[in-house]
Amino acid sequence: MKGIEAGNNLLLGVTGGIAAYKSVELARLFRKAGVNVRVVMTEAATRFVGPMSFQAVTGQPVRVRLFDEEHEAAMGHIELARWADHLLIAPASADFLARMAHGLGDDLLSTLCLATAAPVTVAPAMNIHMWSHPATRANLSLLTERGVQVLGPASGEQACGDTGPGRMLEAAEIVSGLMYPRKTGLFSGKRVLVTAGPTREAVDPVRFISNRSSGKMGFALAEAFAGQGAEVLLVAGPVKLDTPAGVRRIDVQSARQMHEAVFDNLQGVDVFAACAAVADYRPVSPSDQKIKKNAERMELTLVRNPDILADVAALENGPFTLGFAAETRALADNAGTKLAEKGVDMIAANLVGENLGFDVEQNALLVLWPGGEATLPVQDKKSLARELIGILAEHYQ
Numbered sequence: 001m002k003g004i005e006a007g008n009n010l011l012l013g014v015t016g017g018i019a020a021y022k023s024v025e026l027a028r029l030f031r032k033a034g035v036n037v038r039v040v041m042t043e044a045a046t047r048f049v050g051p052m053s054f055q056a057v058t059g060q061p062v063r064v065r066l067f068d069e070e071h072e073a074a075m076g077h078i079e080l081a082r083w084a085d086h087l088l089i090a091p092a093s094a095d096f097l098a099r100m101a102h103g104l105g106d107d108l109l110s111t112l113c114l115a116t117a118a119p120v121t122v123a124p125a126m127n128i129h130m131w132s133h134p135a136t137r138a139n140l141s142l143l144t145e146r147g148v149q150v151l152g153p154a155s156g157e158q159a160c161g162d163t164g165p166g167r168m169l170e171a172a173e174i175v176s177g178l179m180y181p182r183k184t185g186l187f188s189g190k191r192v193l194v195t196a197g198p199t200r201e202a203v204d205p206v207r208f209i210s211n212r213s214s215g216k217m218g219f220a221l222a223e224a225f226a227g228q229g230a231e232v233l234l235v236a237g238p239v240k241l242d243t244p245a246g247v248r249r250i251d252v253q254s255a256r257q258m259h260e261a262v263f264d265n266l267q268g269v270d271v272f273a274a275c276a277a278v279a280d281y282r283p284v285s286p287s288d289q290k291i292k293k294n295a296e297r298m299e300l301t302l303v304r305n306p307d308i309l310a311d312v313a314a315l316e317n318g319p320f321t322l323g324f325a326a327e328t329r330a331l332a333d334n335a336g337t338k339l340a341e342k343g344v345d346m347i348a349a350n351l352v353g354e355n356l357g358f359d360v361e362q363n364a365l366l367v368l369w370p371g372g373e374a375t376l377p378v379q380d381k382k383s384l385a386r387e388l389i390g391i392l393a394e395h396y397q
């Protein structure tokens with residue numbers, strides 16, 4: 001997560017939502033921490049909270065309109081975009097995320113999003129159903145792929161009476177998320193790349209070969225690394241999971257796409273955690289058309305996919321590598337062999353089968369590295385991920 005510090009210029013964008021009132025406190029806390037704050041509001045935001053409140057806490061005029069001669073004469077919008085060291089949009093409404101995702105520039109704030117070269121962070125706030133709507137999910141994926149950072153939302157009771165994810169984080173949480181992202185934590189200042197989920201290998205335009213991986217372990221791992229101050233990129237196969245706060249995400253389908261996304265983004269990576277259940281084989285020549293059921297038997301010829309983890313582990317001066325081994329038997333033996341054969345620095349192995357490993361909430365791990373091992377007992381995947389990266393922190397470098 002790219003953060004800010006005292007003395008930096010923060011452009012705070014406020015969009016229309018009930019959470020806009022929390023942003024007055026947000027501006028006040030940033031000011032108190034020594035950050036220079038200027039506020040830009042959308043028209044809709046001004047219906048929830050008056051520009052005067054922001055002006056009072058920042059000591060700076062608040063801007064709303066793009067074509068405002070008086071303000072443009074004082075500091076034009078391009079100048080304002082250049083002034084910013086960071087653009088934070090809090091709250092970010094569903095509508096604003098959609099406008100951002102599609103590159104609209106029909107008001108001052110959306111224009112600033114296009115014009116600034118500074119890092120952009122959004123703190124979404126909306127009703128749970130709007131948050132989980134496929135349109136919002138797709139918009140957020142597009143934004144995170146482009147490097148937009150996401151803080152929150154929190155889960156809990158909402159202004160509309162629903163309960164679930166969608167509430168904007170509290171002002172203090174947003175301030176600490178942006179101001180202390182790298183200064184604390186086992187992986188502060190480190191870059192981590194995580195792969196997660198299954199891959200899909202096309203048979204024809206409507207069929208594919210895949211597996212039962214839910215991506216939960218990889219997403220928990222990405223969240224745990226980010227929670228310990230790492231800058232995390234998550235390369236995810238097709239899964240139905242929200243991107244953890246502060247994590248950048250690239251979505252892929254096939255093993256070869258995952259391989260490409262990983263190698264395109266390896267520069268400067270300190271830790272590579274391969275948690276994806278990558279398909280070992282793919283149909284050699286997927287059909288352009290849907291295959292018809294004419295014959296009683298059909299044969300599908302498969303070829304080996306590239307081994308992403310082994311390829312990364314083989315790099316000279318490559319990152320520390322963490323691999324996973326899902327086994328149905330002889331866990332320790334198979335995992336030990338994998339550690340040696342793939343040349344990885346650490347392997348986390350788990351038994352899979354009925355109610356174990358894939359697509360379940362809990363898991364247990366046997367962690368192996370050259371010369372040592374640790375056992376992590378059955379627990380939920382988030383706490384397992386936190387324990388695992390604790391062990392990794394002790395052994396890497």
Ligand code: C5P
Pocket residue numbers: 195255274275276277278279280305306307308309310322323324325326338
């Ligand atoms: O050999 P096996 O598939 O059991 O190894 C599992 C480990 O290797 C996991 O960490 C997985 O993410 C990684 N892997 C990979 N690319 C493949 C196959 C596995 O990165 N093609």
